[in-house]
Amino acid sequence: MAAAALRAVSAGPWAPSLERTNFRGRTVTLAAGPALAAAAAVGGAAGAPSRPAAAAALVAGLSSGAVGLYDDVVGARPDQKAAKGFAGHLAALRQGRVTSGLVKIAGVGAAGLAAAALLAADPSVRSHPRRRRAGRTAGLVDVLLGAGVVAGTANLVNLLDLRPGRALKAGVLLGTPLLPGPNGGLAAGPVGAAAALLPADLDERVMLGDSGANALGALLGVALAARTGPVGRAALLTGIAALTAASEKVSFTQVIQNTRGLRELDALGRRHS
Numbered sequence: 001m002a003a004a005a006l007r008a009v010s011a012g013p014w015a016p017s018l019e020r021t022n023f024r025g026r027t028v029t030l031a032a033g034p035a036l037a038a039a040a041a042v043g044g045a046a047g048a049p050s051r052p053a054a055a056a057a058l059v060a061g062l063s064s065g066a067v068g069l070y071d072d073v074v075g076a077r078p079d080q081k082a083a084k085g086f087a088g089h090l091a092a093l094r095q096g097r098v099t100s101g102l103v104k105i106a107g108v109g110a111a112g113l114a115a116a117a118l119l120a121a122d123p124s125v126r127s128h129p130r131r132r133r134a135g136r137t138a139g140l141v142d143v144l145l146g147a148g149v150v151a152g153t154a155n156l157v158n159l160l161d162l163r164p165g166r167a168l169k170a171g172v173l174l175g176t177p178l179l180p181g182p183n184g185g186l187a188a189g190p191v192g193a194a195a196a197l198l199p200a201d202l203d204e205r206v207m208l209g210d211s212g213a214n215a216l217g218a219l220l221g222v223a224l225a226a227r228t229g230p231v232g233r234a235a236l237l238t239g240i241a242a243l244t245a246a247s248e249k250v251s252f253t254q255v256i257q258n259t260r261g262l263r264e265l266d267a268l269g270r271r272h273s
Contacts, residue, residue: 002196005035009062011079017073023163028206030072032197033211037065040193045220047185049122056118056222057186060111064218065155067107068210074100075210108214109151115222117147122226123261145233148223152240157217158210164270165202166196166256171216178223187223188218202269 009015009031018030043063048054120143161167171194178187194216200206208216224236256262 002035002039002193004091005039005199006031007063008198009035012107020091020207020209020216022204024204027122028204028207028209030069030209030211032201033072033209033215034065034069035214036190036193036208037068037215039064039196040190040215040219043224044186044222046190047188049182050183052118052122053186053222053226054166055185056115056122056226057189057219059118060115060150060154060218060222061190061215063111063114064108065211065215067111068158068212068214069106071100071104072109072209072211075104079224099228104210104214108154108218111218112147112150112152112154112221113143115218116143116225119146119222123234129253142230142233143269145230146225148227148237149225149233149240150218150221152237152244153221153224154214154217156243157220158213159244161208161210161213162253163266164207166266167208167213167216168198168201169265169268171220172198175220175223178227179219181227185225186226186237187220190219190223199267203271223253 009018010029013142015029015031018027019027022028038061041058044057044061045054050058097236120139157171160170172191175187175191175194179191196214197206197208201208225233228236256266
């Protein structure tokens with residue numbers, strides 16, 4: 001499904017606007033981003049254990065992919081490039097400018113909130129022992145924690161999308177342990193789409209961009225949120241927040257290059273010339 005979606009996006013009249021230059025100066029296409037978002041969202045929804053969970057996958061994957069694509073296209077404009085990071089987008093907002101990055105942040109956050117609310121309507125998720133004892137306030141906190149997991153995972157995967165194949169490998173490694181169990185179908189969509197597009201990404205023919213990385217992370221976040229209670233969601237969100245904060249101080253690429261094992265895994269399958 002992902003390969004077919006990639007061919008369809010690459011053949012569209014918008015294809016020239018999706019061409020970018022990667023870190024080695026090669027021309028690649030961002031078509032893999034919307035292709036992954038569509039295939040992974042549909043695949044996750046098809047494997048979902050219930051209609052609310054299927055809706056959560058569609059909302060998280062397609063919405064995160066759409067606002068990511070908006071940032072990929074509009075964010076390439078000269079007037080948008082100056083704002084970097086969350087602080088840069090807030091500074092631009094104080095000056096009366098709404099950046100594409102801020103639109104993406106708000107959109108991914110809203111998608112996470114909607115997906116978490118839909119999961120709360122899923123009987124299998126709602127029947128978690130800790131949730132049966134929860135009141136309205138606790139239920140609201142649980143939804144907010146779920147939203148944080150979905151949006152935070154989307155951002156975290158996006159932070160890894162700096163070298164060919166890195167984000168897709170991370171997605172497969174994170175998603176594969178989530179495949180067993182009643183909610184495993186939610187992870188099957190993003191894992192399958194990531195595996196299908198990995199060869200083209202490693203060969204530097206395509207690039208995920210914000211569209212693909214955000215969608216992949218958001219869908220994995222839905223799978224994580226669906227199988228955890230409030231305590232598990234809080235623990236996940238704490239870890240995600242810590243890694244995100246660390247990314248502001250330390251380069252993930254530098255850490256990977258300086259760590260044996262991570263360096264070899266990161267380079268596995270990648271072209272060298």
